[in-house]
Every structure is written in C-alpha cells, then in structure tokens.
Amino acid sequence: MSKPLEILLLDDEVIVGKRLKPALGSIGCNVEVFQDPELAVKRIAEKDFDIVVTDIYMDGMDGLQVLELVHEKLPRTKVIMITGYAMISLAREAMEKGAFDFIAKPFKPDDLRAVIAKAAKALGFSIEFNPKSVRG
Amino acid sequence: MPILILSSENKDLEQEIAEKIAKKLSYTTINEHFLNKIADKHLLERKKMWEAMHSTPSILKRMSPKLWHYSLSCVELEVLERLVEDRCVCWGLAAHLYVMIVSHVLKVRLIGRNDSCSQSDIVKMAPDKMKKYLARQERDREKWSMKAFNRKEAEPGLYDMVINLDQIQVDEAVNTLSMTMEYPRFKAMTYSKNNLMDHVLAARVKNALLVKSMTDIHVHTQNGRVVVTTSSVKREKSRKIETIKEIASHVKGIGYLEVHWNKDIITEAAISCR
C-alpha cells in the first residue's frame, strides 16, 4: 500500500507533538498533532485515523475516554497510550479497554516507532523501521 | 497471552494444574526441577541450591548468607531469563515475588486441599497435628520470603487471583485460569515488557556482582538504567564503586549505570571501637 499511515497524536505537552511529528514523519507517517482532547475528539469524528497515540492524564478528558470514543467510531484503529503515570493497574485497564500498546514516559522516539511499526503491520501496512539507537 | 505464575503449599495439585494449562496453551513450564539446571550452570551444589530455596541461612546447615543470597540471585536470574522468552507457566519458585509490577504476568495463589498432599507424610497425621505441621510450614515459608524479598509469600494482596481448591475443582481451575489469561488486561505491552527487561537486567547485574563476592548490593533498574546501591566503610568507598562499575560494565545489555554509595555505619562503628 502506498497510502501513508494516518496518525493522530494527542498529548497536552507541546514538546511531545513538536518532536514526534517529524520523528514519525520520517518513517512515512502522516501525523496530526493535538494538545486539546476536545479538539482531537472532534477531528477523530471527522477523519479516520489508522493509529491514535494519546496521553492518559489530560485536562478535560482522559486518554481512556478518547480510546473508547475512537473504538466506538472505528474499531480497527490502533490506539497507543503514552503516559508518565504508568502503573500496573492503569496499564491493565488500558489494555482491557482495547489499547494496542501502552508506553511509559519517558520513551525514546524509536520506542514509539517500533510500536507504530508493529501496529502498522497488524493493520496490513508495512513500515520501514530500523532502530538507530540502542537501549540505554 | 500472559505468563502464568502459580504459588501453593499443595505441590501436587499445583503441578497438576500447571501442567494441564501448559498443555492446553502449549506453554513451556518451569518448576523446581529447573533448580538442578541452574545449579549446574552456575557450578553450585544441587543440594545446596534446593536448601537455599527452602530455608534461611544458618550455621547448622552450613549455609552462609553469602552463598544463600548468591543462590537465590542465580535462581532469580535464570527464571527471569526464561520468563522473557514468554509463553510459560512457572510454579514452585516463588517467582511472583520479583515480577510484582509486570502487568502481563498473571500471579495466582492456590489454597485449600491440604489433605491431598502426598509429598510428605501429612496424610497419615491426625487433624490437629496436621494443622500444627502446616502452620509451622507456613511460618517457615513466611520467614524465608521475608528474608529473601521482604514480602510475605502467602499474602493474598500480592496475587491477581486466589483460587480455593476446596471449592473449585482442578479442571474448573484450569478453565478459569486459561480463560482469565485471555483477558486483554493481561496482554503484554511495551511498558510491561520493559518492566520485565528491567528486572532481567537488574538480576544480571546483581548476579555478576554477587559472584565476585560483593556484599551489600541492591540493584534497581528503570528504563534500562541501572542504579546499584551499596554501602561500605568510608575508606573503601572509591575502590568499591570502581569495582562495581568494572564488573557491571561487562553485563549483557548494560547501558547507563549509576552507583549510589552509603556509609556502612555499623562496620564503621565497629572499626572505630577497636
């Protein structure tokens, strides 16, 4: 498939969007960045995304609610949770609600790229991804 | 699918359930017999290895705290290395105590049916005698797990699930467990895999340090960053830190390493009193 992977990235931290947009763009993804969950939800209603990457604790709406809304609209969309408040109970709850993966902050761009690649594969896309940096 | 760790005082039923599940899901198994392999690999006496897993260090049994800690570290390391390979059922090794925060490990405690144990002569005992025997055994286990991991092995809060075999049949338990394991909440994810990898890395570093007979070692790993906490008398500070750094740098998968040092007040006091 030549169509690029459509990704929505939602995190109330501005820098996350600023850095991840080019980071994911470089592996051939089309990334839309949002800080406000309300706006993101509106956009999700308008457009079908392949992958949604969302923070969990945000003002106004919580990432798990976004996850549910996304799946209500389009169950095949893969939702990847990223959070600084990672805990075993939260992780399990997210997975139970159908998250594709759960990544604890802080993470490296390659960590997310690897997960995106995995999600793309599950969606039938293929993404060129060779991890450049090593762990640590 | 998650990794399954079982824990029970009833070895027979535990094994039966574990093996049934492993067969059903085509999982690999790890149990106490794995201890022999570990002992061989780390050049330890098999008998000592079993002893270390079942009793606390004592002079009577000629088990020094050093050897005891090292033996346990070997077990922890090898078990974790196997758990990383995923798809396995693990029992009888108290492994749940070191993967507490790994979300894709389902930790289950099996209780009840004490009458069906065949591993010893409990069956022939009078009921009240049996009760006493079991209580003592429980106390011993508690003492062991407190000493080794500072947790009570049998505490229900440490488990995701407790199954009472007096009320649930073995097959029902097998079905319940295999069904539970399919819940998405126990699926592996980047976060939990990283957690498990962190544990493996910590175990590797710890084992590498213990085999070089370092003492007073605590290793914590987060996101691949290793922090070793140790203590010694002041004049050995830099030497000890250097040694730890040197040893740890050869560990497989090591990246960032920090050594935190505390003053060993007790030894220091003992020295100054001489």
Added chain:
Amino acid sequence: MPGTDRPVLETKRNDNESGETTQAVYDHMADIHDAQKTLLSRKHFSVRNQIYLGNVLVFLFALVMVLVLTLNNNQVQKRLKFLEFVNDFSSEIQQARRYEKNYFLYGTNLNDAKENIHLAESIFTTKSEEFSELLGGQFARQEIFSKIGAYKTLLEQLYQRGQKDQNNFHVTPFSKEIELKLRGYGKEILTSAQTMITLEKKTLEKTLSRSRYIHIYSILILLVFLAINTYLLVSRLYSTLNRFAAYAKRIASGDFRPILPQRNFRDEFTDLAIAINEMIKEIDLREAVLIQTHKMKAIGTLTAGVAHEINNPLNNIMLTVHMLLEDYHELSEEEIMEMLKDVAAETDRSKKIIRNLLDFARESTSTMESFDLSILLKDTVHLLENQIRFSGIQVDLQFAENFPKIHGDAQKVQQVFVNLLLNALDASIKGSKIQVIGTLGDTGDSVKVSVIDYGQGIPKHVLPSVFDPFFTTKSKGKGTGLGLSVSQGIIAKHGGTLTVKSEEGRGSCFTITFPIINFPEIHTFSL
C-alpha cells in the same frame, strides 16, 4: 489565703508576645525551664504544713481554754468554802450572842456563850489564814480578831464578876454596862460577817457567770477558727484542683504551654506543676516527632505522584535530545537552538516539581510568620496536583476578597491542609468535587476555612471519635489514624479549632477556625 498574685513574670511574657510574636507557643522549652526554676526557688508552704499548723493552733487554744476554766473553777470552789467558813463563824457568833442574851434576861449560865465564842474564834484562827485574801487583807482580819478578842474579854469579865456575887448579878448596873458593850461588839462582828457573805455571794455569782461566758465564747471561737481553717484549706485545695483540671483539659486539647509561677510560696501543688511541666516537655517532644512522622507519610504519598509527574518533562527532554541526535545535521541552527531551549526549560520544570515537594518535606524549625491562607491553599492544591489528577476530582478554591492574614507556622498549617485534602480525596468518588471555602468568622476576629467533600461521609457512630489518636476507618496498613489527631493538635497550637460535620452518604465538612493576627490570646495557667 496566703497566695498573692505575683504579676512580674506575667508582664514579662506579655512583652514577649507583642515583641517576638508567638515564638513562645512552639519554642517554650526555655519557658518551661524558667518556670521550673522559678517554681522551685519559692518558699515552701505545703498543704501538709497548713493542716499541721491549723491543728496545732486548735490544740493550743483548747489547752488555754482548759487552763482558764480550771482556774475559774478553783476560784469558785475556794469562794464556796469561804462562804461555808463565814457561815459557820457567823452562826457560832449568833449562838454565843443568844446565850449572852439569855444570861442578861434570865441570868442563865454564861458558859455556853463562852464556849461558842471560843469555837468561833478557833474557826476564825484556823481558816482566816487560808482566806486572808478574801477577808480583805491583814487589816480586816486583825479588826475582826480584835473585836472577837474584845467580846471574849468582856464575857470573861462578866463571868468573873458573876462568880463573885452569885445572885442577880446580871441585873446590876455593871453588867448592864457590859451588856451594852457586848451587844455593840457582837453586832459589829455579825455585821461584818454578814457583809462578807453578801459580798462573797455577789463575787461568786460573777465568777460563775464568767465561767459560763468563757465556755460559750471559747466554743464559739473554736468553731469560727475551725471554720476559717477549713475554709482556707478547702479553698486552697479546691481552687487549685479546679485549675489543674482546667489545665489538664487544655493540655488534652493540644495546648502545651507550661504552668507559670504566680504564687510566692511552694507546696505540693508546685511539685505537681513541676511534674506536669516535665510531662509537657516530654509530650511536646514526642508530638514534634509525631508530626514529623506523620508528615513523612504524607510525603510518601506525594512522592509517588511527583515521581510520575516528573516523567513528563523527562520525556520531553528525552524526545528532544534523541531527535537532536538523530537529525542534528539536517536541522537549521534556529531549530537546534529552539530544541536546546526546550531542554533547558524542561529541566527547570523538573526542578520546580521537585522543589515543591522538597519545600514541603523540609524539616524546619518552626517559624512563626503572618501568611495568607488563600495563597497557602493554592500552593497546597498545587502540591497535591498529582493526587487530584489520579482521583479525577475537581478541587474548587473560594476565598473571600481581602482575606485577612493569619499568624502561625505556615508549614505546619499546610501539613494540616494536605492531610485534610488527602482525606477528602480518599473519601470522594471519581468525578465529584472538593470545595475549599475561606470566609470571615462570625465575629470578625477569626477566619474559617472549610474543606468540603461530597464523598461517602462519616457514619454517625464514629463521628465523635474521628479526632482520637489511632482511630482510623482505613484498612490495615493504609492509615495510622494519627492524621486528624495530629492536625487538631497543630491547629490548637495556633489558637484555632478543627471541627467536623458529616452526613453519611452525603459528604463531610472539616472546618478550621483561626484567630486573626492578634493570635494567640494566651490564657496562661499559673500557679
């Protein structure tokens, strides 16, 4: 009451208050030391001594009374005897005179008269010595003696002449002359005896009535004395005990100011006061440890939140640095600068996150200052941001305009609010809200801050015990049950109150009242 007020120390304290604010409330170790010293240096006048003294006085008084009465009695006895003697004497004289009369009238024997006068004389001689005092001295006695002597001589003369001419001698002119003389003497003696009797009777009556008065008055005086003594003793014991009871109540409410010396003597209560001051010192030290321990627990809770919160700036730094590493050569200098600035800003943010917690965690010597509760509450909510976020609860702060400042130890007050807010968060259900409302007190000299949650509320039967130490509704291992008790202690030290209203299933409202600035009105306890 011997305990008079000694206002010297009191004034000194008042100076302290206005000057160095209320350092004394927390750092009263020195105060205690001073108080102990002053208490010990005073003169000793114990309750035991007072009881002894009272009893000794009663005993002495009784002794004096007994002596006086005995003396009086003796006197009465003596007078009675004297009366008897005078009576005897006068009856002998009368007898003698009767015979003498008979002699002159009928010429009977004169021997009887002689015998009687002789008897009277012997009575007088033997007893008069004894009663010389009552007889009115030597002179009166001598006079009576001479009269008796004269009487006797006349009788003797009469007798002698009568022996010579037997018949009708008693009608001779000579005897008539003697008769006249005799009659004069006899009358005189009798009269003086008679006078003595009446006089003596009067005196006796006086003495008797005196003895009666002594009885009545001494008993009255004794009663009054006993009453005064009892009153002094009881009022001393009772009032001091009352004060101690009030003081114990105050200690129980968490006010650990020492007992100050006020009286200028020492007694058993001083020893008790000293012991209590010692106790306060101990309790105070322990409370400080308790407050710190409890704070560490709160810090533990907060740390978990901070450990997570810090992941956000860390993640930003990590992403930025890795992108720099990856794309360094493709990035323009401007972009690189921007990214580096981001890193710098995020490190600052991390520092701030930790700083907040550290500020709260710092083990400070208590500093008294005036501070704005609304700002303190804002900071506190900020400190608890993570916990608030975890629980999905909204916290509303509503403070009146121009909210007055209060005086106290801001750190400790913050600890109280952290505790109350953590409790409220625990009690609330996800999606509900917590209100923190600051208002002026009804009388205008205090401020009120209420922390209101709409959670599960506190069941009626446990409501009275929520401030008891070690009371907890949380499961084992989750709460120590010291939070509210420690909080109440801290608020009490600020001269304020912490109260609770709650309805099961509807929520709870914890209200703290602080006195404004002029805090604290010190009702010192002194002894």
